[in-house]
Amino acid sequence: MPTHFKGCANIERALSAYINLFRATDSVSSKAAEQLESSGMTTGQFAVMEALHHLGPMCQHAIAEKLLRSGGNITLVVDNLEKRGWVRRERQEKDRRMVQIHLTPKGARLIAKVFPEHAAFVAKLMSELTADEQEELRRIAGKLGHGAEAFCMERFKKEKDRDSSQTK
Amino acid sequence: MPTHFKGCANIERALSAYINLFRATDSVSSKAAEQLESSGMTTGQFAVMEALHHLGPMCQHAIAEKLLRSGGNITLVVDNLEKRGWVRRERQEKDRRMVQIHLTPKGARLIAKVFPEHAAFVAKLMSELTADEQEELRRIAGKLGHGAEAFCMERFKKEKDRDSSQTK
DNA sequence: ATCCAATCGTTTAAGTTTAAATCATTCAGG
DNA sequence: CCTGAATGATTTAAACTTAAACGATTGGAT
Numbered sequence: 001m002p003t004h005f006k007g008c009a010n011i012e013r014a015l016s017a018y019i020n021l022f023r024a025t026d027s028v029s030s031k032a033a034e035q036l037e038s039s040g041m042t043t044g045q046f047a048v049m050e051a052l053h054h055l056g057p058m059c060q061h062a063i064a065e066k067l068l069r070s071g072g073n074i075t076l077v078v079d080n081l082e083k084r085g086w087v088r089r090e091r092q093e094k095d096r097r098m099v100q101i102h103l104t105p106k107g108a109r110l111i112a113k114v115f116p117e118h119a120a121f122v123a124k125l126m127s128e129l130t131a132d133e134q135e136e137l138r139r140i141a142g143k144l145g146h147g148a149e150a151f152c153m154e155r156f157k158k159e160k161d162r163d164s165s166q167t168k
Numbered sequence: 169m170p171t172h173f174k175g176c177a178n179i180e181r182a183l184s185a186y187i188n189l190f191r192a193t194d195s196v197s198s199k200a201a202e203q204l205e206s207s208g209m210t211t212g213q214f215a216v217m218e219a220l221h222h223l224g225p226m227c228q229h230a231i232a233e234k235l236l237r238s239g240g241n242i243t244l245v246v247d248n249l250e251k252r253g254w255v256r257r258e259r260q261e262k263d264r265r266m267v268q269i270h271l272t273p274k275g276a277r278l279i280a281k282v283f284p285e286h287a288a289f290v291a292k293l294m295s296e297l298t299a300d301e302q303e304e305l306r307r308i309a310g311k312l313g314h315g316a317e318a319f320c321m322e323r324f325k326k327e328k329d330r331d332s333s334q335t336k
Numbered sequence: 337a338t339c340c341a342a343t344c345g346t347t348t349a350a351g352t353t354t355a356a357a358t359c360a361t362t363c364a365g366g
Numbered sequence: 367c368c369t370g371a372a373t374g375a376t377t378t379a380a381a382c383t384t385a386a387a388c389g390a391t392t393g394g395a396t
Contacts, residue, residue, distance in 0.1 A: 013299060014291035017306040018196065024313035025193040026236065028186065044352075061374055068194070070354050075376055077352095097361045097374045123182035128315025129308060131181060137308050138185040140301050145192035147296025212382075229344060238384050243346055245382095265344045265391045340395085347388075358377075366368085 021141075028125050035121045039114050044069075044077045046118065049086065049111040052103045057090070059098040086110060189309075196293050203289045207282050212237070212245045214286065217254065217279040220271045225258075227266040254278060 033043045041049070047067050052058060058066075064074045078101055081087040086107030092098040103111065126134060201211045209217070215235050220226060226234075232242045246269055249255040254275030260266040271279065294302060 010295075010299075011287050011291040013302050013306070014294035015287055017297070017302040017309070018200075018290050018294055020306045020309035020313060021189075021193055022197060024309040025189055027313045029190060032186075042352085059374080071375065072355080072377080073353060095362070095374085099375070119179050119183055122186050123179040126182035126186055126312070127178075128312055129185070131178070133308050133311070134181050134185040136304060137312075138181070138188045140297060140305050140308075141185070141188035141192040143301070144294070144296055144305070145188060145195045210382085227344080239345065240347075240385080241383060263344090263392070267345070338396085341393090343392075344390085345388105346390100348386085350384085350386105352383080353381085355380090356378085358375100360373100360375085362371100362373075364369100364371090 028122075031125055032118070032122055036114075036118060039117065041110075041114060042077075042080075044073070045081055045086075046111075046114070048074070048077050048081060048101075049103065049107060050115055052087065052101060053108070053111045053115060057100045057102045059092070059100050061098070063101065081107070196290075199293055200286070200290055204282075204286060207285065209282060210245075212241070213249055213254075214279075214282070216242070216245050216249060216269075217271065217275060218283060220255065220269060221276070221279045221283060225268045225270045227260070227268050229266070231269065249275070 029043075036043055036046050048063060051063055051066055055066075060071065060074045060078060063069075063078075064071045067074075078087060078089065082089065084107075085104055087101050088104055090100045090102055092100055129137065197211075204211055204214050216231055219231055219234055223234075228239065228242045228246060231237075231246075232239050235242070246255060246257065250257060253272055255269050256272055258268045258270055260268055297305065
């Protein structure tokens, strides 16, 4: 029964890769989060500050899209960053629906210090792998990430096709 | 200045691998969670049921350790599973501190049906990669995960050494 | 035998996240 | 000008997660 065996082997291989992928990410990112919090910053706060640091002032909608988070979440994170005096909200005159988020001088100084430290820490965690392995991981994980997005789009397309054929 | 360049390249390579790793995991696992929830089960519930399914009855502490979750979290998940009639608690007579968790017949039937479906779905997501890529991902992610644990142990050891030398 | 520390499960408080409802603003068409 | 759809931000409610405090139980040391 080759089909049975083939199916099992395929699924086992895929699951095994998935489990290791998940564990590795969990392990590394929880250590990264720990290090960040010892710098007095949550991962969400770091992500927003880092985006502002590298891309300049942004409105909340753009931040949410870039970080793959909900709008409500960004509102809360920006609230907390504002309380700490690291960012400020600036209502756009041109379109008063939008609020542009700026780093304050204090916030800019902080992220300029914390970002390289954090990057070095993550690099140290990743240095369990050789340079070649890191390259290969980057390539494969990149392919998988983009593939999963494509998978989603494909399903969405099918659903749309089905819906439109139903309405006929 | 070779050192400067080397450091930057190393950090960039490591960060790039980390970002892709994180994105890929986020993407795949959120789709996996979506599929599970369409089967009427949260990821936490699935993880506990799956552990019981493959390893047999376990006490909550063992479950928490295996799933890398807090004890309080397992208490809540088991509460919800119990409410749905999928597991039952059984106080150990030998050591009355422990509560062993058993699948009910209904729960066993459910996980026996849901697990293969979910495994097939995850395999389909992972099939964006070739068999060789999956093998390579499994190997590299495994190395990284174990390496990160070792990194943690190493730090722990250092802290212990420092503490014991302080008490001298 | 008694006390003390460790272990296990539960509860509580706090933080993070999302989806959904809501409010304000903009913009396009009649 | 008005109306209604679309967009951006906020608020709310719910779920999940953790750490810490707590109570019950065990086992070992004295």
